[in-house]
Amino acid sequence: MPKVAGIPYFDAMNAGGVLAASRLGAKWITRAPATVDPAAQTAIVKQLTAEHVDVIAVAPNDPVALAPAIADARAQGVHVLTTDTDAAGSRREVFVNQTTAPRLGAALIDSLMRKTGGSGEYAIVSCGAAAENLNSWIAAEKSYAAQKYPRAKLVDTVYAGEDTTKATALAKELLSEHPRLTGMIGQCTTATPGVAQAVRDQQKIGRVFTVGTGTPQTMKPYLTDGSCSMTVLWNVESLGYLTAWTAEQLATGTALKPANNVSPELPAVRYDAATRTVLLGDPLLITPDNVDQFKY
Template sequence: MDRRKTLQSLGGAAVAGALGMTGRLAFAANPTMVTVVKIAGIPWFNAVEKGIKKGGTDFHIDASMVGPANVDPAQQVKLLEDQIAKKVTVIGLVPLDVKVCEPVLKRAQAAGIKVITHEGPEQAGRDWNVELIDSVRFGEVQMQRIAKDMGEEGDYVVYVGTLTTPLHNKWADAAIAYQKAHYPKMKLVADRFPGADEIDTSYKTTLDVIKAYPNLKGILGFGSNGPIGAGNAVREKKLGKKIAVVGTVLPSQAKDLIADGIIREGFLWNPTDAGYAMVAVARLMLDGKEIKDGIEIPGLGKAAVDVPGKLIKVDKIMRINNETIGGLIAGGL
């Protein structure tokens, strides 16, 4: 090879190397966001993950999701600690226990990591909490529905994911308060039961509840697997006409139970939108945008913002029944 060809070859290699390095630097320049959810592998959080990934693509953030194998706050903390060690740019969190998560989130903030929560309006150690519903109204409309099915009288029980899951318990508080104010002939026969994030736990709890409270007329489940487990037990015992099941469900999971009249109606917001919204807010923060009342959340519209409370809310309650379920499933839910 002569000297000119050698120099051309070396020059081409240098340019290729520089371009390759530029590509790697551009990729590395993308901020990173990891969202820690309550539990991995269930349909609800699979849908959340779709939104997170779409948001990552749209807003140029390397966004991903992780979650514990079981509903366990200690496992959530370990996953949060892992993200601090990895020096991610943003941590997202759907908390199981706000008190347990608080210290590790404050360590994340001290390390310069932004923190965005969903279903964590009372979570300390966050920059913003993002919701797609009005929490009080979400509890109240579900109580209105189950009261209708119960004839506004009789015994009922309430399920939540855990006794420390922030929003589940806030919805339950709102529903129970509404019942006491508007339906005095209805009776909450026991303290709320945990386990509504897991079908098997809710199923077993329902079998126990049916035995313990023979006059039971209603089960209100906050946690996307709670009404499914309860519905399976009610159907197995052939009590669908006696016991009304209402609650937070994913349409694709609840289809058969709604068609059979076991779950009288379901309620939710779009979990894919929730994941997307967290990443959208992360982008706004990283770009230094002022987050104030009426701000436009890309893809979701204008949001109500409580700046002192660090709350961002877009009210998008969806009702799931025989009339709406087909369209919701066709839309990916």
């Protein structure tokens, strides 16, 4: 279950899950909420629990709100893992993590500061205010920037839900409220095109720089015209593949190892038993030069 339906990022995850399921002989089902309202995800978890599926893999919009439904699923013998976004305080059994917050935060800040000269004012446009992954990335960015780029100043952080149009509107408000703004970070795959679109619409390409976690083909036009300098992501299809593979391990009672040969494409995936986290790997830096390597 993704955070919301109709987003290319989660469509790409779904494609990877379908491929893994076909290789493993499993059945992959996608149920996506129509909105980012936490209650919508809770209702789907309850429905899947009632159907007694073997495993539920969910990217929580609000980890706290979803925790009771996860606990109920586990009590009824349904395995639950989180993917893309964790719910660390819940009864989830494993978290399939795309990359670590410090690595992603450093990559985003470095890519922005290369354009702004390591100084200036910048802002963040995020999605859900309760999204654990996004908040952990923001915390990592703040910490890293304070240490490495003391002349840079974060002036505001705003939240657009999973709504690109709202992200664009908020980014334009930031540009108006902070006339000395030199950079913006799109903290999620719907906010990243939103901030780039705002820079494009306000004719500030080359004066205000944006980076973020947008999907490659969505961001290609913005990378091409310079309204986005770089998108920092990971192989989203591989994240979906790893999610399905991990679900299969839970369903079959197969213990995860410190290093796991998941597939020919993922030969050494690490597992940290202390945090019960499977880690996809390092973030990818996507530029105009390599964007066409990724079809999603």
